[in-house]
Amino acid sequence: MATPSTPLAPRPASPADSEAPPRRRRRGLARFLRNRAAVAGAIIVLLVIAAALLAPWLSPYDPVQASFMTVRQAPSAAHWFGTDELGRDVLTRLLWGARASLLAGVVSVGIAVAIGVPLGLAAGYFGGLVDGVVSRLADALLSIPFLILAIALAAFLGPSLTNAMAAIGISAMPRFVRLTRAQAISVKAEEYVEGARAIGLGHYRIVVRYVLPNVLPPIIVQASLTVAMAIIAEASLSFLGLGQLPPAPSWGSMLNTAKDFVSQAPWMSIFPGIAIFVAVLGFNLLGDGLRDALDPRES
Secondary structure, X not given: OOOOOOOXXXXXXXXXXXXXXXXXXXXXXXXXXXXXXXXXXXXXXXXXXXXXXXXXXXXXXXOOOOOOOOOOOOOOOOOOOOEOOOOOEHHHHHHHHHHHHHHHHHHHHHHHHHHHHHHHHHHHHHOHHHHHHHHHHHHHHHOOOHHHHHHHHHHHHOOOHHHHHHHHHHXXXXXXXXXXXXXXXXXXXXXXXXXXXXXXXXXXXXXXXXXXHHHHHHHHHHHHHHHHHHHHHHHHHHHOOOOOOOOXXXXXXXXXXXXXXXXXXXXXXXXXXXXXXXXXXXXXXXHHHHHHHHOOOOO
């Protein structure tokens, strides 16, 4: 606790935010729960996660075992979503494919955050040469369309789910650099950061204790929205043969196979397409709801 003879210690939260953190969290949760679209998105995301985690128990068949007695069968009581060109159950492969899509989304965003946030903090807080180098690098990467850059990196690294996740993460990283930099520039001008400098705190402690916590809300929102973008990117890379490789199930590779059987077996393309649409919709609705709930301007 500060004494009368020493400067007042800075607060880790913004001075404009006078409410106690637990009360702010409750108000944010209440705003989120009032948003029906956000709640629907959260439910969709939870269902997709549950399907991916419980795939071994929910799957009625082996996802890679071919059965030439059931090739391209229409949806029925035995195969709710029909079978593919090798007689494999489409529902089973969708459940297992959710694992690849969610893993790609979460890991890719984790890579983007792990690289982009520290670079953005350094650029925004220190400015000068550091800001110039980091900003020019981010601008150079942002000048290339996200999906084109991801395809180029995945083609360079080679086809595999691991390389696809790395390519998507690097492609998404500049978005977090730019966002974090802008937030850090705004936060470092606040009085409580100036107070931290006045009492002699080092740059590392100031960034970790006072700058980073105040830039986290927009980063969390951006991360949730980027997961949806990463799911589409992984499906696109798998569709092009640069992501999850057969026979391992992936929604994108399932669509790639289904394109040759659209007229004979339309269910092979309909259900993977619906799965991608629903998962992306869920993460987008969740991200929009988090943005509204974490907005400090909302009362």
